Amino acid sequence: MVRDIKPDPQPNTDSPKPTMGGGMPIVGYWAEKTLTPEGLLLWKTLFHKSACLSCAWGTGGQKGGFKNEDGETLQRCAKSVEAIAAELQEPVRQHFFAQHSIDDLKQLTSQEADKLGRLSFPVILREGKSHYERISWSEIYRIAEASFRKKSERIASYSSGRSSNEAAYLLQLMIRAMGSNNLADCSDLCHAASTVGLKEMFGSGTSMVSLENLKQSDCIVLIGSNAPANHPRLMNELIQLRERGGKVIVVNPVVEVGLVKFASPAYPIKSLFTGSDISSLYLQPVPGSDVALFVGIQKSLIERGTVQYSYLQKYTQGWEAVIEHAQSTSWENIVQVCGISRDLIEQAAQMIWESDKVVFAWAMGVTQQENGVDNIFSIANTALLTGNAGKVGSGTMPIRGHSNVQGFGSMGVTIRLKEEIRVALEKLLKRPLSRVPGYDTRALIEAADQGKIDTLICLGGNLYAANPNLAQASRALSQIETIFYISTKPNLGHFHGLAKGNTIIIPVYARFENPHKTTTESGNNFVRLNDEGETHLWDQDVDLISEVEFLTEIAHRIHGDSPVNWRKLQDTKYIRQLIAQTIPGFEKMATIDETKEEFTITGRIFHKPEFPTKSGKASMFVTPLPNLTLPSIGDFDVPESTKGVIVALGTGRSYSQHNTVVYKAADKFRGMPHRNCILMNKSDAESAGLSEHQRVTVQGHAGKMENVEIIYGSIREGAALMFYPEVNAIVHTKVDSRCGTPAFKRIPILVYTT
Ligand SMILES: Nc1nc2c(c(=O)[nH]1)N[C@H]1C(S)=C(S)[C@@H](COP(=O)(O)OP(=O)(O)OC[C@H]3O[C@@H](n4cnc5c(=O)[nH]c(N)nc54)[C@H](O)[C@@H]3O)O[C@H]1N2
Ligand SMILES: Nc1nc2c(c(=O)[nH]1)N[C@H]1C(S)=C(S)[C@@H](COP(=O)(O)OP(=O)(O)OC[C@H]3O[C@@H](n4cnc5c(=O)[nH]c(N)nc54)[C@H](O)[C@@H]3O)O[C@H]1N2
Ligand code: SF4
Ligand SMILES: [Mo]
Numbered sequence: 120m121v122r123d124i125k126p127d128p129q130p131n132t133d134s135p136k137p138t139m140g141g142g143m144p145i146v147g148y149w150a151e152k153t154l155t156p157e158g159l160l161l162w163k164t165l166f167h168k169s170a171c172l173s174c175a176w177g178t179g180g181q182k183g184g185f186k187n188e189d190g191e192t193l194q195r196c197a198k199s200v201e202a203i204a205a206e207l208q209e210p211v212r213q214h215f216f217a218q219h220s221i222d223d224l225k226q227l228t229s230q231e232a233d234k235l236g237r238l239s240f241p242v243i244l245r246e247g248k249s250h251y252e253r254i255s256w257s258e259i260y261r262i263a264e265a266s267f268r269k270k271s272e273r274i275a276s277y278s279s280g281r282s283s284n285e286a287a288y289l290l291q292l293m294i295r296a297m298g299s300n301n302l303a304d305c306s307d308l309c310h311a312a313s314t315v316g317l318k319e320m321f322g323s324g325t326s327m328v329s330l331e332n333l334k335q336s337d338c339i340v341l342i343g344s345n346a347p348a349n350h351p352r353l354m355n356e357l358i359q360l361r362e363r364g365g366k367v368i369v370v371n372p373v374v375e376v377g378l379v380k381f382a383s384p385a386y387p388i389k390s391l392f393t394g395s396d397i398s399s400l401y402l403q404p405v406p407g408s409d410v411a412l413f414v415g416i417q418k419s420l421i422e423r424g425t426v427q428y429s430y431l432q433k434y435t436q437g438w439e440a441v442i443e444h445a446q447s448t449s450w451e452n453i454v455q456v457c458g459i460s461r462d463l464i465e466q467a468a469q470m471i472w473e474s475d476k477v478v479f480a481w482a483m484g485v486t487q488q489e490n491g492v493d494n495i496f497s498i499a500n501t502a503l504l505t506g507n508a509g510k511v512g513s514g515t516m517p518i519r520g521h522s523n524v525q526g527f528g529s530m531g532v533t534i535r536l537k538e539e540i541r542v543a544l545e546k547l548l549k550r551p552l553s554r555v556p557g558y559d560t561r562a563l564i565e566a567a568d569q570g571k572i573d574t575l576i577c578l579g580g581n582l583y584a585a586n587p588n589l590a591q592a593s594r595a596l597s598q599i600e601t602i603f604y605i606s607t608k609p610n611l612g613h614f615h616g617l618a619k620g621n622t623i624i625i626p627v628y629a630r631f632e633n634p635h636k637t638t639t640e641s642g643n644n645f646v647r648l649n650d651e652g653e654t655h656l657w658d659q660d661v662d663l664i665s666e667v668e669f670l671t672e673i674a675h676r677i678h679g680d681s682p683v684n685w686r687k688l689q690d691t692k693y694i695r696q697l698i699a700q701t702i703p704g705f706e707k708m709a710t711i712d713e714t715k716e717e718f719t720i721t722g723r724i725f726h727k728p729e730f731p732t733k734s735g736k737a738s739m740f741v742t743p744l745p746n747l748t749l750p751s752i753g754d755f756d757v758p759e760s761t762k763g764v765i766v767a768l769g770t771g772r773s774y775s776q777h778n779t780v781v782y783k784a785a786d787k788f789r790g791m792p793h794r795n796c797i798l799m800n801k802s803d804a805e806s807a808g809l810s811e812h813q814r815v816t817v818q819g820h821a822g823k824m825e826n827v828e829i830i831y832g833s834i835r836e837g838a839a840l841m842f843y844p845e846v847n848a849i850v851h852t853k854v855d856s857r858c859g860t861p862a863f864k865r866i867p868i869l870v871y872t873t
Contacts, residue, residue: 136376136788136789136790136832137376137787137788137790138376138380138394139376139377139379139380139381139382139394140347140348140354140375140376140377140378140379140380140381140382140394140788141347141351141354141377141381141382141383141384141394142381142382142392142394144787145196145197145384148197148200148201152200152201152204153200157204157207160207160655161200161203161204161207164203164207164631165195165199165200165203167631167650167652168648168649168650169630169631169637169647169649169650169652170522170523170630170639170641170647170649171195171199171202171522172199172202172203172206172281172522172629172630172631173198173199173201173202173522173777174198174349174350174519174520174521174522175280175350175518175519175520175521175522175523175524175525175641175642176350176351176352176353176518176641176642176643177522177639177640177641177642177643177645177647178195178196178199178352179647179717196351196352196384197351197384198348198349198351198777201775201777201782202777203631205233205608205780205782206237206607206608206629206631206632207655208234208236208237208608209236209237210236210237210238210239210656210660210661211235211236211237211238211239211609212660213240213253213660215235216242216250216251216252216253217250217252219250220249220250221244221249221250221251221614221617222249224251224613224614225614225615227611227614228781228794229584229610229611229776229779229780229781229844229845230780230781230782230783230784232609232610232611232613232614233608233609233610233780233781233782235608235609236608236609237607237608237626237656238606238607238608238609238624238626239626239656239660239661239662239663240253240626240660240661240662240663241253241254241256241259241623241624241625241626241662241664242254242623242624243258243259243621243622243623243624244617244621244622244623245620245621246619246620246621251624254623256664259623259625260672260673260676262601262621262623263603263673263676264673264676264677266573266574266600266601267297267574267673267677268677269573269574269600270573271297271298271299271553272298272299272301272555272571273571273572273573273574274294274297274299274301274572274573274574274575275294275299275301275302275303275557275558275563275566275567275572275574275575275576276290276294276301276302276303276532276575276576276577276578277303277304277305277560277563277575277576277577277578277580277582278290278302278303278304278305278527278532278577278578278579278580279304279305279521279524279577279578279579279580279581279778280304280305280306280520280521280522280523280524280525280526280527280579281521281522281523281579281580281607281630282523282527282578282579282630282666283523283526283630283633283637283638283639283649283666283667283691284523284526284527284529284530284637284638284639284640284646284698285637285638285667285691285694285695285698286578286637286666286667286670287523287526287527287530287531287532287578288530288531288694288697288698288702289666289667289670289671289674289688289694290302290532290576290578290670291530291531291532292531292544292547292548292674292683292697293670293673293674293677293678293685294576295531295544295548295552295553296548296674296677296678296683297677297678298553299553299555299557300534300536300552300553300555300556300557301534301557301558301563301572302531302532302533302534302557303534303557303558303559303560303562303563303582304524304527304528304532304533304559304560305520305521305524305560305580305585305778306520306524306527306528306533307534307559307560307561307858307859307860308487308560308561308585308586308860308861308863309483309486309487309520309521309524309860310486310517310519310520310524311486311491311559311858311859311860312485312486312487312488312491312492312494312495312855312857312858312860313481313486313495313517314517314528314535314858315492315495315535315857315858316491316492316494316495316496316499316858317495317499317515317517319492319496319738319740320495320496320499320737320738320739320740321499321508321515321725321730321731321732321737322730322731322732322733323722323723323725323730323731324528325517325519325525325528325642325644325723326514326515326516326517326519326642326643326644326723327508327509327514327515327516327723327724327725328478328480328513328514328515328516328643328724329643329644329645329719329724330356330643330645332478332511332512332513332514332724333356333478333512333516333643334356334359335476335511335512336360336365336476336477336478336512336513337360337363337364337365337366337474337475337476337477337512338360338365338366338367338368338470338471338474338476338477338478339356339357339360339365339366339367339368339477339478339479339480340368340370340467340471340477340478340479340480340498341357341367341368341369341370341371341378341480341481342369342370342371342409342479342480342481342482342484342485342498343370343371343409343481343482343483343484343485343486343864344371344480344481344482344483344484344518345371345373345375345377345378345482345771345772346377346378346482346518347375347376347377347378347381347788348375348377348772348773348774348788349482349520349772350482350518352385353480353518354377354381354383354397355383355385355386357381357397358381358383358386358395358397361395361396361397361399362395365474366399366400366470366474367397367398367399367400368398368399368400368402368467368470368471369397369398369400369401369402370402370404370409370412370484371401371402371403371484372403372404372405372406372484372769372834372835372838373403373769373789373798373832373833373834373835373838373840374401374403374832374833374834375788375789376788376789377397377788378397378398378401379396379397379398379401380394380395380396380397381394381395381397382394382395383395399470400463400466400467400470402459402463402464402467403458403459403834403835404457404458404459404835405456405457405458405747405767405835405837405838406767406769406835406837406838406864406865407488407489407490407745407747407767407862407864407865408456408457408458408744408745408747409457409484409485409488409494409497409498410490410493410494410497410742410743410744410745411452411453411456411457411744411745412453412457412459412464412467413494413497413498413500413501413742414444414445414448414453414497414742414744415450415453415454415457415459415461415464415468416464416467416468416471416501417441417442417445417497417500417501417504418445418446418448418450418453419464419465419467419468419469420468420471420472420501420504420505421442421445421446421504423468423469423472425468425472425505426442426504426505427504427505427506430503430506430728431503431504433728434503434509434728434729434730434736434737435503435736435737435738435739436734436736436737436738436739437738437739437740437741438503438504438739440739440741441500441504441739441740441741441742442504444741444742448744452744453744456744456745456747458835458837471501471505471507472505475512475513476507476510476511476512476513477502477505477507477513478507478512478513478514478515478516479498479499479501479502479507479514479515479516480516480517480518481494481495481498481516481517481518482517482518482520483520483771483863483864484769484864485498485864486517486860487860487861487862487863487864488745488855488860488862488864488865489745489853489854489855489862489865490742490743490745490855491855491857491858491860491862492855492857492858493740493742493743493745494742495517496739496740496742497742498515499515499737499739500739500740500742502514502515503737503739506728508725508728508730508737509725509726509727509728509729509730509737510726510727510728511726514725517642518642519641519642520778521778522630522639522641523639523640525640525641525642525644526638526639526640526646529640529702529704529705529720530698530702531544531702534556534557534558534559536552537703539703540701540702540703543700543701543702544701546701547682547683547697547700547701548682548683549682559859560582560585560586560859561586561854561859561861562859563575563582564582564586564591564592564595565595567595567596567598567599568591568594568595568598569598570598572598572599573599573600573601574599574600574601574602575596575599575601575602575603575618576602576603576605577602577603577604577605577606577612578605578666578670579605579606579607580612581610581611581612581616581778581779581780581844582596582612582616583596583611583612583615583616584610584611584612584615584779584843584844584847585778585779585843585844585847586847586861587821587847587850587851587852587861587863588821588847588850588851588852589615589821589844589847589848590821590822590848591821592615592616592847593615593616593617596616596617596618597617597618597619598619599618599619600618600619600620600621601618601620601621601622601623602616602617602618602621602622602623603623603625604616604622604623604624604625605625605627605666605669606624606625606626606627607626607627607628607629608780609624610779610780611779611844612779625664625669626662626663626664627663627664627665627666627669628652628654628663628664628665628666629654630649631649631652632652632653632654632663633649633651633652633665633666633667634651634653634665635651635665635667635689635690635691636648636649636650636651636691636692636712637649637667637691638695638708638711640720643719644719644720644723644724645717645718645719645720646705646707646708646711646717646718646719646720647717648711648715648717667688667689667691667694668689671685671686671688671689672685672686692712695708695709695711695712696708696709703721703722704720704721704722704723705720706721747767747865749765749766749767749837749867750765750867751765752765752869754867755818755820755869756818757818757869757871761869761871761873762807762808762871762872763807763815763869763870763871763872764803764804764806764807764809764869764870764871765867765868765869765870766799766803766837766838766839766867766868766870767837767838767839767865767866767867768797768817768819768838768839768840768841768846768850768865768866768867768868769838769839769840769841769863769864769865769866770840770841770842770843770846770847770850770863770864770866771840771842771843771863771864772842772843773785773786773789773791773794773842774786774787774788774789776842778844779843779844781794786842789830789832789840790830790832791830791842792828792830793828794842794845795824795826795827795828795845796827796828796829796830796841796842797815797817797827797828797829797830797839797840797841797870798830798831798832798834798839798840798841799829799830799831799832799834799839799870800831800832800834800835800836800837800838800839801831802836803836803837803839803870804829804831804870807870807871809829809870809872810829811829811830811831812828812829812830813828813829813872814826814827814828814829814872815827815828815829815870815871815872816870816871816872816873817841817849817868817869817870818849818868818869818870818871819846819849819850819851819866819867819868820850820851820867821848821849821850821851822848822849823849824845824846824848824849827841827870829870839868839870843863849868850863850866850868851866852866
């Protein structure tokens with residue numbers, strides 16, 4: 120049964136839920152963590168001069184305060200504490216692996232796996248064996264030498280934006296020197312749509328807004344982001360913007376309570392108990408329909424005569440077709456697709472047009488869609504129609520994920536290598552790079568599934584659990600001969616993502632423990648210099664290695680000393696010099712060891728509407744409205760008589776998790792008490808005779824989850840929300856073929872009881 124969706128969702132008011140985000144629960148969390156005996160170590164780490172481990176907002180630790188790049192203090196959130204506390208755990212002991220077979224370990228949940236502690240010595244699961252066992256470094260390198268000498272197209276890497284720029288740079292240089300371009304990265308599952316879309320439009324794939332600029336904006340359109348949980352310091356910017364009279368337009372099918380009202384611990388006296396208003400206007404589109412909403416906003420701007428035609432003529436190309444598309448798309452069509460009334464769309468358009476400097480910011484709600492790149496085009500088209508790109512205080516701002524995910528892209532860990540970097544790397548390596556296109560993350564899983572990969576090296580992350588269809592991910596990885604996981608802590612991937620031959624786990628230092636300096640790049644294009652540190656793991660059993668040392672040693676053994684002297688690069692200063700030499704915008708890296716000057720990457724922040732495209736103008740693209748039908752019951756593997764409701768499932772993060780790693784089961788802000796919940800609109804549940812707290816079956820195209828508890832929430836009719844990584848067991852996603860990103864935010868599922 121496919122239900123009609125009425126414009127403008129009806130709020131659910133039944134269950135008592137928190138009335139604001141942030142507030143005392145966050146302060147309580149700080150107190151719980153920092154006032155314990157281990158609290159001292161936590162404080163010490165918080166004061167260590169290194170970028171926060173958690174999100175890409177990129178807050179840095181500095182002696183004397185927790186400062187952002189504008190020098191503002193008190194800029195560390197509870198998520199930072201959560202991430203540090205996890206790395207400060209005790210080590211997993213040798214007898215643990217001896218006592219627990221891989222079948223036992225497979226029973227662990229994500230949270231239990233993380234709670235095992237820090238990985239502190241290398242282990243191997245040999246072919247056909249039932250237990251991980253300790254392995255010597257000499258044997259690891261012997262295995263590495265044999266496995267990285269396989270045919271270059273059959274060698275691949277996957278990475279997660281947790282590590283440093285230096286490790287990222289080495290990884291791509293080593294893999295490319297081997298003749299492979301198979302550099303899959305977590306950003307393929309994340310912001311690839313932003314990178315691809317923005318690059319085509321503006322010639323630069325990152326945010327064009329600096330933190331300093333954001334502070335001058337008077338309107339922020341926040342699209343598909345749950346910033347109170349995932350980028351908490353961004354909330355301070357929203358609070359400040361509202362206080363200076365600015366507007367916040369939120370676009371999200373779910374009413375996230377912290378986007379309505381937020382009490383920031385950074386302003387305890389001002390707002391901790393009462394909270395600050397965040398959204399001026401809250402729009403709840405049908406999942407996956409953002410293009411229709413933005414075409415509607417464009418239509419309204421055109422009809423009111425508020426389009427900046429002189430700006431378009433001077434600084435853009437392709438604008439005529441975009442205008443014509445908005446004009447010729449009917450209001451009925453727009454309203455029907457996005458489910459938001461014309462009146463609300465016009466209110467949003469008016470707020471945008473009445474504001475001087477508008478920032479359009481977004482996260483996974485729009486990138487993880489089958490039309491992710493179109494979403495970016497439609498948002499940026501709206502920015503251009505109103506002259507809001509290339510002007511201080513305005514612009515387009517993807518809110519990036521992992522703390523150094525953007526740095527990985529800059530360092531060349533991508534299948535879409537910039538031409539100027541390719542040329543520079545060829546000069547450095549004194550040979551042409553392979554022109555065989557590399558596998559992105561989804562393509563890597565498909566290739567592995569077809570037996571096309573022999574050797575995989577994973578620099579951080581959890582390739583297994585980050586992917587949809589976990590049975591496929593596991594099967595694909597089991598076709599690979601040898602897998603190296605370079606990790607700080609155990610995760611589901613180490614137990615379910617096993618190679619056919621050897622699976623080896625390399626334990627590494629966390630960012631604040633590395634014996635050398637490193638750098639990272641925030642989502643706002645700011646490069647931080649992280650000091651050397653030391654680990655709390657300290658006894659005869661502990662045998663950690665730095666990512667840089669491990670990668671350089673493999674590269675040395677495979678490639679020798681020339682033309683790159685890999686072992687010399689164990690002093691990271693020399694990697695920074697190579698980065699400065701080969702990566703555009705990073706010239707200041709050459710002297711950062713002496714100057715200690717952290718910097719904004721050149722060529723990324725636009726204060727004038729001159730863009731690094733061939734013509735110097737921004738390109739605009741027509742964005743077709745998506746066709747958002749849902750399947751019928753017959754498309755699921757259930758009897759036709761099954762009574763249930765089909766909804767568009769958005770999968771994402773609970774309040775207390777970092778990606779595939781769960782810290783706490785409950786999401787108190789959404790009123791979801793455990794992981795096996797589905798957030799639904801009351802009317803959807805009732806349409807199938809279901810009620811709140813009832814246990815149901817949720818069926819996706821890759822499997823089903825039983826005993827799932829229904830929680831009513833302020834979520835648009837026709838939409839539902841569940842948490843990954845668990846839900847990845849049952850979902851099969853479409854992919855935007857232009858960027859490879861799975862449509863994690865619009866997955867048809869059937870909710871029913873038997
Ligand atoms: N604490 C913490 N911080 C994190 C992370 C973490 O796991 N934990 N992960 C990091 C990473 S890698 C990333 S990528 C980011 C993720 O940060 P977010 O993108 O904020 O996280 P998500 O949970 O994926 O949810 C995004 C929002 O999209 C909304 N949404 C769903 N469908 C649609 C739609 O069709 N349209 C619109 N407009 N909105 C929609 C959802 O309701 C949700 O509020 O956070 C980073 N920071
Ligand atoms: N259904 C669904 N699936 C999704 C998403 C979704 O919204 N819905 N979101 C997608 C997104 S946006 C992303 S980014 C991916 C995330 O995918 P990944 O980045 O692959 O996964 P993480 O869970 O962040 O990786 C956690 C592991 O990283 C390791 N680690 C932590 N710090 C370090 C370090 O300093 N060095 C090293 N070497 N290892 C370290 C630890 O061992 C930890 O267990 O998931 C994607 N999958
Ligand atoms: S906002 Fe992000 S970078 Fe800043 S302290 Fe919080 S988790 Fe860390
Ligand atoms: Mo991400």
